[in-house]
Amino acid sequence: MAETAIWNFRQLAHHELDGFGGIGEGMSIQIAKDGRRILWLAHESAPKNFTAIDVSDPRAPKIVARRDLPQSHMRSNSLETVGDIMAVAYQTTHQGLQPAGFELFDISVPENPRSITFFDCSGPNSRGVHQLWFADGEYIHMSSGAPDFRPTHPKDDQFYRIIDVKNPAKPVEVGRWWLPGTREGDSAPPPVRHPENADTGFRPHNTNVYPERPDRAYLGYIDGGLVTLDIADKAHPKMVARWDYHPPYFGFTHTVVPFFDRGLYIVSDECTRTEGADWPKLVWIVDGRDETNPVPIATCPLPPLESYLRPGARYGAHNLYENLPKPNAWKSDRVVLATYFNGGLRAYDTSNPYQPAEIGYFVPEPPARAPSGAIQINDVFVDERQIVYTVDRHVGGLYTLEMDF
């Protein structure tokens, strides 16, 4: 697509973030004490750690702070804020490196984020934290390695960990869970590996917990499919259900968003390969009325592979808007917003969950210095004003939009 394709969205602004426009999967809104609305973004890769942008006027976003990573062999990728506390995930390129874990910042002065503490997850078999969920101000739910965790396969080096951060200066692990068979010493046999070209690990990606069901964690478990956990006793999480649809599908289940009132799960895959090598990566509508037996009932329609196939670029599902349980986040249990890399940002109406209908899209023109010559829309956030923020994975930075559907 040479030109921007836009339908039922209105673009308000585009900020390339001064040449550091590669953004990962951390997008969080803070309302600063002076009333400014600050969007915190985690960068996809080194050298930048995070960038804070004043989006009080979504038509004129302004950078207010930016930090470099301490090492080039690491990435932040994921962050979340609650009030004036920000948690940032640190993952290293290889196991055994440091710093691997998460860092808590005091962001009461957005221009000057101050480190409160660093929670170390490094170890001989750990790359640290890929993704964290921090919504209630008390617990961080994350996909992480640990110094004492020896996986049965090196690709299964991350698992679900619950960290109590009620005292931000002294985070404490209170619970953990991993797919039986993925840790050395487990009585269960290791899971059957996916084929070599599709072996992306039995480990969690997103680990969502909502106040509607504080006793449940909803995990996209990458090659393990969808996993729901009973975390009523945080020290001893128990599996409630697992929906594993690979093979025949390629793995990499990414995000699970429950629509509680409606008995639905929205589940996304992540496309991780270019030129359609892992096509199709989808957004699934799953019947979750009986939580012990999730049943897929539909997928969100998307244009055929040829439409957005570009050398060196990904085209397929990735992140969902997650109905973040925070006051400055939009909530909808009808509309799904999903990012598809070169397929842009796409919106669906799930009123009839058997036939989700596309109701909007935004596929910006390729950024000037895009390495693949294509846009790679990576993540999306919607604030309570219904302003949509979406980001490019490589260079495009931030786009602000209004929904018009």
Add this chain to the structure above:
Amino acid sequence: MSAGSTRSKWISETGPRALFAGKEALPFGRRQRRVRGPRLPVVAVTGFLGSGKTTLIRALLARPEGANTAIVVNEFGEIGIDQALLRASSDTTVLLGNGCLCCNIRTDLQETLRALFADRARGAVPSFERVIIETSGLADPGPVLQTFATDRGLGREFHLQALVTVVDALSGERNLDDLPEARKQVALADRIILTKTDLSDADAARRLSQRISMLSAAPVAVASNGAIAPGFVLDEPASGRDAGVVDTGHTHGLDGIESFALTFEAPLRWAAFEQAMAVLTALRGPDLLRVKGIIAIAECRGPVVVHAVQHVAHPPVELEDWPDPDHRSRLVFITRDLPRERVAQLFAAVDGVATEPSVKMPNRR
């Protein structure tokens, strides 16, 4: 997924229609910000040969407001479109220099628009934002309206935003005298454009305006050399008045065609409305040329927009809010040999049978 529950649920507790509805069951799907919802807007331009449809569309495409428009032309050869404007091609679609598409209907409108929609979705044509259909001069607009009225037709992807009828001041009066299709084009129109008024004498133009006002309550604008405010043709109706859903009076034309409005002070119950419409369409479907309305339904928080053409009714759309301060239910009927009084009595009678009457006799004007 209620708290603590893991038991099986084989069927929804509130019946199959409420499956996955959640606490807030919405009878007509997600509430929409506007009538078209997420659908692609379509403007159908109708009018007799030589009335100036092509000139009008050409002028619109030249304006910035007309960018990203796909043009569907009915009977390409017959109306002699300027080759420089709409270039012919062996393909059904061609890309124009100004970013518009033109499409020569060789098959059926439905097939063409479906293909256009699919091509747009897969990126084979630019991401156009609206469609203008130029119908052939002799066309009865009824079938075009019907095509957009059902999901089996094009109603899921496209929304007929306006039927615009072009009437030229030179031959318009004669056409309206002689040709029932011309009268129907005017009677069914949402918006009417008078052209060539500069070429006719003032008396003739005045007579034509009067003639039109007898046939239709739709808003009328004058275009000179195709120049008209683009919004008159392209904009979504901003209010009930613009949508034509307003009681602007009662018109009587030849052929027994008349248009009238019913207004209801109290909210209607959907079942009563549905049954009254069912009786009308079952007994007098062919004479129900067009029904459009915005109604307050007792079961719905937002107003509900309804649209029917003969026996075909479009799925209702619930809006987030009323488009104007008038929150009364308003229904506009364009009928043939079916007077207002009969329709009003039917609505009152159906409601009277219901246990808790919510429909009062429509206001008389």
